[in-house]
Amino acid sequence: MADNSKKSANHQKGDPNTTGHSWDGIEEFDNPMPRWWVWIFILCVIWSFGYWVAFPAWPGISKATSGVLGYSSRGDVADEIAQFESRHDALFAQILETEPADLADNEDLHRFAVNAGASVFAAQCSQCHGAGGAGVQAGGFPNLLDDDWLWGGTKDDIVQTVAYGIRNEDYPDARYSEMPAFGRDELLSEEEIQQATHFVLSLSGSDHDAELASAGAEVYDYNCSSCHGVEGNGDPFMGAPALNDQIWLYGGSEETIYESIYSSRFGVMPGFDGRLREAEIRAVAAYVHQLGGGE
Known part of the structure; x- marks a missing residue:
């Protein structure tokens, strides 16, 4: 190892001292950091202290420090969602003002309703009827792609079914019918x-x-x-x-x-009146209707 307190044998006049390290005879000059780099480093340290004070930074037991500016990335997302909902509210209002049967007459509004209804369907209906609406025979969940409708397949019929459901006890307007159990109740041999x-x-x-x-x-x-x-x-x-x-x-x-x-069979479908806005119910009815089997 080279001695840092002495000049090496290869040291020339005007060369700085070495670090004292030597690798296969190669030595490293002990040059100071460039001034501009040192100042940038100092400024970054100062800036970091300011960031800690102004923005959420330090984790706590239940939440991080909020910072004096009160900034929140969640708040940014909520603001963006609110902006989009504000734009959509005008279109949802138009859906409410339009009879379900007449919705297809306004191409742009119908397109929006179908797209909005697809989102509602994915979140609320696909668990039973399948992502594509093909239903599940094993559970008695109807196929929504054909033109065989238990309770009618017009847009008004679908709105009624989505709003109040089938054979549930939550809505007086729920569609209701009950097939006799001919064997279990000994009505037939x-x-x-x-x-x-x-x-x-x-x-x-x-x-x-x-x-x-x-x-x-x-x-x-x-x-x-x-x-x-x-x-x-x-x-x-x-x-x-x-x-x-x-x-x-x-x-x-x-x-x-x-x-x-x-x-007998006694399938039950929940109603969505009160769980979804009326405009959303009409939108999902428009989506289901255009899947291919709507009357």
Whole structure:
């Protein structure tokens, strides 16, 4: 190691002292830091003290110091959200002033309603109906992409359904119907339920036992046709599904149809009146309507 107190053998006149370190004979001059760098460093230290006082900086037990300026990045985000909501309020007001059936007449307003409704749907409805609205058969959550509507598929019908829900106890205006449990409550015999099952299968053109279906026609006529219709067309006023197509809420197999007749189905949907603004309910109705199956 070179001795810092002495000049090295390679030291020339006018050279500064070395640091005292030597690597393979290479020595390092002990030059002072440039003045401009030192002053920048000092100014940064002074600026940091000012920042600590003016802005949130030091963490505490429950929160950081707030700073004398009271700045908050959360506040900035809240202000931006408020600005966007302020701009959207005017459009939401227009949605309220427009009948749901007439919304598509204003292309720009309809586009905004659909986009706003998509956000509401993703946050409030997709958990049951799926991100794309295709529903979940295993849980009895309806597919919103087809044109088979239990309670009607007009925009006004959808607004009513979204606002008050189905078979819940929270809203007097909730849509309500209840299918008898023909097997559980011993309204029909096991044989009659089998016959009715195969008749329903025949209505939709599914594989069935012709002999059982023939006998089930009378069982269906006496017990089911008042709600589902003589030809199985269903009744949106009562929320009775059509049975003469291949669209099934809980599945169209012999087992699932038998279970529906035996134990009944009683799906419940919450209402969103009071949880969403009326304009948001209309917006999500516009979104659902344009998915492809709206009447």
